[in-house]
Amino acid sequence: MSSDPAATQAGDPAPARPEAQTPAAAGTADPRPADAAVSDATAFQLVPENGASAPPAPATPRKGPLSFLSGALTSGLLAWVCLGLSSRVVGYYAEHPPHYDAQIAQSIATALKTLIVGMCFLATFSFAFIGIGLLLTFLRSLRPAVASRPS
Secondary structure, three states, X not given: OXXXXXXXXXXXXXXXXXXXXXXXXXXXXOOOXXXXXXXXHHOOOOOXXXXXXXXXXXXXXXXXXXXXXXXXXXXHHHHHHHHHHHHHHHHHHHHOOOOOOOHHHHHHHHHHHHHHHHHHHHHHHHHHHHHHHHHHHHHHHHOOOOOOOOO
């Protein structure tokens, strides 16, 4: 028997699945209609009506040489910009060295200067290294693929 008195009085048959009952009968408020109430395990499975299995999802396309080249050029440009920034930061601190009367302030200023200069050169090195790696990958992708021999 159905727990919904309106369905019983109207003469409708009881739902075929227990999941199709409204959550209101269980004491929870759910704005979805009774037909949309499905178990969480089957909520995201799409099965064709004829019972055949779904076609496999297409594989993501492989990156081509143009993608590697554009990445290498972008990374090289960013390395060049970071090198210019690094040289300007070093030039600024060479012309304006931090000097304070208090020893702790001098120590903090020197540590901050070292940190800023180090981060600028780290960014330069990182972008340059990534650019070189992408350039080598670009050159490698231009060669035809060679079938590997079994070992």
